[in-house]
Amino acid sequence: MSRPGSVRRRVSGLFSLPALVCLLLGSSAWAQATRTWVSGVGDDVNPCSRTAACKTFAGAISKTAAGGAIDVLDPGGFGTVNISKAITIDGGLNAGGILFSATNGVVVNAPGATVVLRNLTLHGGGTGLDGIRIVAAARVQVEGGAILGFTGSGIHVLPGAGAVQLVVRDVSVQGASAKTPATPAELAGSILLESGSAVIVNSQLSSGVIGLHALNNAKVTVSDTTLVHHSAQGLLAVGGAQVVLERSVVAQNGSGIKAEAPALVRLSDSLVGHNTGLGMEGTVVSFGNNRVAAGNGSDGAPTSTLPQN
Incomplete structure (x- = not known):
């Protein structure tokens, strides 16, 4: 027993x-918390709560539930991050920093998810690759902040990203002056879109090789934005890309706007001026309300004019 x-x-x-x-x-x-925090004096062993913040975005994202948010408590550099789920990273008034050297700043590989990057400063220190590299997502919103010091592109949507929707608002992108493409069609761009669609509003693309570079079948709408000081084109559309540019300035670039057939650029209420070479070339359709005769090496002319409805 x-x-x-x-x-x-x-x-x-x-x-x-x-x-x-x-x-x-x-x-x-x-x-997994729906809201977490990072701080310059935090530690990734912490639970990432407001009173026990983490040190890096990478440390916080592993403790943040899908659809949640990471907030920045104070100024600092919070490291590169790979995003594989729906998330919001918000730098708030502190404009949280990401320093990246010889790598990408943010990689988004989150099929079907919405990712929001708000009030962040991404600095590649002159050796960083892409500032934001989008492999897959349903929607990526980049709001506020700045991207600079990279050698690839400030924002790069890859070909395999498919029907991703990119929204860029109130963002300054200072381009990759270290990269000199052998041909105008070589991949470069303060914003480079190889697929999907994009809306770019109230932003500044400056001081790179190409300002906005749209390829394949990318569909882009740009408004209230400046594309300035690029060594090649301010705007280059290639392949089946279609770009609408409204209330914007394309100035002091190697050339202003170039659309390589069958790509198409539609131009409305915009200024194309003081570009060293051609103001516009290729299939550029005007709504008849633009100012192109403004100190370009040669102004060029729209291929056709559309009525304003």
């Missing part, structure tokens, strides 16, 4: 493993 003590030990052993599994699963679930 078994002793009572041995029975208790056997019963305890039967339940110890399931109980441990439940405990571990529960701990994992508790680690």
Whole structure:
């Protein structure tokens, strides 16, 4: 006959493993918060709460639930980050920083997800690759802040990203002056779109090789934006890309606007001036309300004019 003590030990052993599994699963679930924080004096071993913040975006994202948000408590550099789920990273009034050297600043590979990057300053220090590299997502919103010091592109939507929607608002992108393409069609661009669609509003693209570079079948709408000081084109559309440019300035570039057939650029209420070479070339359609005769090496002319409805 078994002793009572041995029975208790056997019963305890039967339940110890399931109980441990439940405990571990529960701990994992508790680690996912809908809102987390980072701080320049934080530590990634912390739970990323407001009173015990993490040190890096990479540390915080692992503890943030899909659809949640990471907020910046104070100024600092919070490291590069790979995003694989719906998330908002908000630099707030502190314009949280990401310093990246010989790598990409932010990589978005989140199929079907919406990613928001708000009030962030991404600085590649002259050796960084792409500031924001979009591999896959349903929608990526870049709001406020600045991207500079890179050698690739400030924002780069890759060909495989498919029907991703990019929204850029109130962003300054200072381009990759270190990269000199052998031909105008070589990949470069303060913003480079190889697929998907984009809306760019109230932003500044400056001081790179190409300002906005749209390829393949990318569809882009640009308004209230400046494209200035690029060594090649302020705007280059290639392949089946279509770009609408409204209430914008394309000035002091190597050339202003170039649309390589069958690409198409539609131009409305915009200024194309003081570009060293051609103001416009290729299939550029005007709504008849633009100012192109403004000190270009040669102004060029729209291929046709559309009525304003």
